[in-house]
Amino acid sequence: NETLNEISEWLQKGRAPKVKAAVTKALEEGIPASEILEDGLLAGMDIIGQKFKNNEVFVPEVLVAARAMNRGVEILRPYLVEDGVETKGTVILGTVKGDMHDIGKNLVRMMMEGKGLEVIDIGVDVPTESFLDAAREHNAKLICCSALLTTTMGEMKNVVDAVKASEMNGKVKIMIGGAPITQTFCEQIGADCYTPDAASAAEAALKFCE
């Protein structure tokens, strides 16, 4: 589809206003929001990811592409998230300490909100203690940690250990995810659950909150 290609192209160029316009156009053409996300925005981000890996583009280009991605996703939000769903539980979500990647986390948030969960998004570069403090403050049943770097995924073990050493042991569960994370890693660090994508993260979170 031409409009979806346009979205991908503008995203790769990091042109947020153009991405927003093309996403709006795609919606007007009746393309489902999930398709715009997968075959437009994420397709473009995939290409940037490949080029980044091959040293064909660098951090500044990836950063503007990521910004454009987040702007595009914002337009899709109302179409991906159902309105007026009753709150089914509260979840704490953040990207671990040392890690600034937030696109995956933002998608996870959106899908969770779509399932009627209240998501307390505590951002990126989140220290261990902040996950615990937020869980206490909001009486959450689930802490969700995202990491995109092999150098930061170890932070997830700190969160697991801190919860186990606290009064919340057994009361708060921990879900982990992000590109380098695997089921094996989840078992190694003693987290409660690993999910590979935003949709399964939302489904699993709902189960923990029931």
Ligand code: B1M
């Ligand atoms: Co960075 N980066 N980056 N980057 N970046 C990667 C991750 C990398 C794989 C690129 C590469 O070399 N191929 C590589 C990591 C290598 C490694 O660790 N083995 C890398 C690197 C090295 C770096 C820097 C160190 C580069 C540098 O400075 N030299 C640096 C680190 C900064 C830091 O965090 N301290 C850096 C910086 C950046 C930018 C700031 C430029 C930018 C981030 C902007 C932003 O997020 N606002 C960026 C980006 C965009 C990427 C790539 C290109 C794309 C990541 C992304 O958003 N993907 C990435 C390459 C790639 O992945 N192909 C790369 C789309 C997103 C939807 O996918 O986040 O995986 P993802 O989320 C998925 C699932 O993983 C899952 O759901 C989502 C989809 O459904 N998921 C969860 C995510 N979190 C979950 C949590 C859950 C459950 C599921 O439960 C809690």
